[in-house]
Amino acid sequence: MKRTLIALVGAISLSACAQAPQPADAAKTPAATTQPAAARPAANTPEARAVEAVRQLNPHVEVERVGAAPLPGFREAVVAGQVVYVSDDGRYLFLPGAGGALFDVNAKKNLSEAAMAQMRVELLKTIPASERIVFGPPNPKYTVTVFTDVECGYCRKLHSEIAEYNRQGIAIEYLAFPRMGIGSEDYKKMVSVWCAPDRKTALTDAKNDRALPNRECKTTVNAQYDLGQRVGLTGTPMILAADGTQLGGYVPPKALREALDRLAAEKAPATGAAAAPSGG
Known part of the structure; x- marks a missing residue:
């Protein structure tokens, strides 16, 4: 199973009762680290900063695609099967959905969790x-x-x-x-x-x-x-x-x-x- 960004920064899934424990071998198997060519945009672009932001949070996940986003000031990336949005300066990453959260990439901090706490x-x-x-x-x-x-x-x-x-x-x-x-x-x-x-x-x-x-x-x-x-x-x-x-x-x-x-x-x-x- 691919490690998700949200797991890296400590927001552990609460749906424990609906999940089966992972086999011991699976926990030891690293996720793919090779990024596809589409995830290697030109340097010093919003796309490049988006890929770097993802890597800062979790260097083991695969960035499958990065491009324009419907949200102004953000890039849209597909990461380990999830759609995420990264600010053009690479500082913030937004993970949408029911368990969505906003991360400060530099601080590796879940800002949404801090507010909820x-x-x-x-x-x-x-x-x-x-x-x-x-x-x-x-x-x-x-x-x-x-x-x-x-x-x-x-x-x-x-x-x-x-x-x-x-x-x-x-x-x-x-x-x-x-x-x-x-x-x-x-x-x-x-x-x-x-x-x-x-x-x-x-x-x-x-x-x-x-x-x-x-x-x-x-x-x-x-x-x-x-x-x-x-x-x-x-x-x-x-x-x-x-x-x-x-x-x-x-x-x-x-x-x-x-x-x-x-x-x-x-x-x-x-x-x-x-x-x-x-x-x-």
């Missing part, structure tokens, strides 16, 4: 701490929010490793996202979990296909589901850092700790100190 922080505040199901160590270094579903395979895999996330110093705060929709059997199970006297045990039981008593009560499951849609969720699980940064779908414990450490280090120069870890 700020909004997510405010939206997450609308769900009280008492409505989250928290699995965490006594003194977590990091706390992440995870939108979860009791049926999703990758959600179950993440939960099966909850002790290791905690050993990595990470607290997991679960919010509900019944992916089958409001009123579905999946939704009813999640309401039963949130209505249980011991939510942590009920959630674990539900993810292990253990029978749950049907319960109904006043919950924020509907609000959590709505919130998931508003923060850009397209599949479960969805992991958000304390600053609203999307860290992916299923991410193994060690890799998640490394990602959180990198995020903290990136923020350190701007504040003059290490980013303050969130409490649990």
